Amino acid sequence: MQLGMAFWGSKTLLSAVELGVFSELAKKPRELESLRKALGLHPRAARDFLDALVSLGMLQRKGGVYSNTAETALFLDKGKPSYVGGILEMANSRLYPFWGSLTEGLKTGRQQNESKRGGDLFDELYRDPARLKEFCKAMTGISLGPARAIAAKFPWKTYRTFLDVGTAQGALPVTIALAHRHLRGTGLDLPVVEPIFREYVAQAGLSERLAFATCDFFKDELPKADVIVMGHILHDWSLEQKKALIAKVYRALPPGGAFIAYEALIDDERRENAFGLLMSLNMLIETAGGFDYTGADCRGWLREAGFRKTRVEHLVGPDSMVVGIK
């Protein structure tokens, strides 16, 4: 029953992010009436809504005063660089309604989003500047955690340059560059993404060390770099397209160069990483032929492409990386 009704709690959180509950409370803790007015809520359900958030562990209430928990203050206040709510904003506006037709997707094998009638998600999404920005910010939300883990766990000292393929806002290059001052990096993406990347990189004060490369990774070869990263890229595409991308990465790396693919990798037994398996269903909703995969699957594709050594390393939460050395 709890799982079947889980969307009640999920939508309550998503609406709280949409309404800016956590950002409002980050300014100062508030009593019910003052918070209700600040958020523009009707009196009927305001108390139930806020107390539901308390019961879900998303808010605290002491003596009638609501405040953030340590976690919601850190991760869901839009005013902080640690904000990861971009992915929840997109979950609220896009994924929540699209998942309503999961059954249709399962029966037809067709995507259930803006490109339901066929075509490429990015072509469709990126026609609207607001959706483009929302999507890129959502990617920052899903990638800040694994990017920090990659900054800490990968032996960056051995390398000088890196390329993040399909970089979106640039959360990964910014995180890596902040942690390792000797590195120069490039974020690669479609041309419409460039201003969004540049703005985010400039805010981090890294415009000198992080460049942008305009490239369609299906049409063009990749620029050369010592380390090439793909976060949530391979899962967007069919097996044939995944292998074509891996082959391009291989060609762009020097001998000894490294490829890092990070995602919510499914466990090899396909039993435990529910988030990874559900992410793969999300690829059914979102893409024409994408699917998530296990570490063993990916290591096999890398070996087939010629990578000499491969390994899987856990990052954080549901995310792991596959590393291949040319």
Ligand SMILES: C[S@@+](CC[C@H](N)C(=O)[O-])C[C@H]1O[C@@H](n2cnc3c(N)ncnc32)[C@H](O)[C@@H]1O
């Ligand atoms: C799912 S997002 C992943 C973003 C980021 N790597 C992360 O993990 O947070 C996929 C990215 O690939 C980019 N992309 C899609 N098709 C592309 C293409 N043909 N050439 C270059 N980039 C592309 C999109 O613009 C988007 O930024």
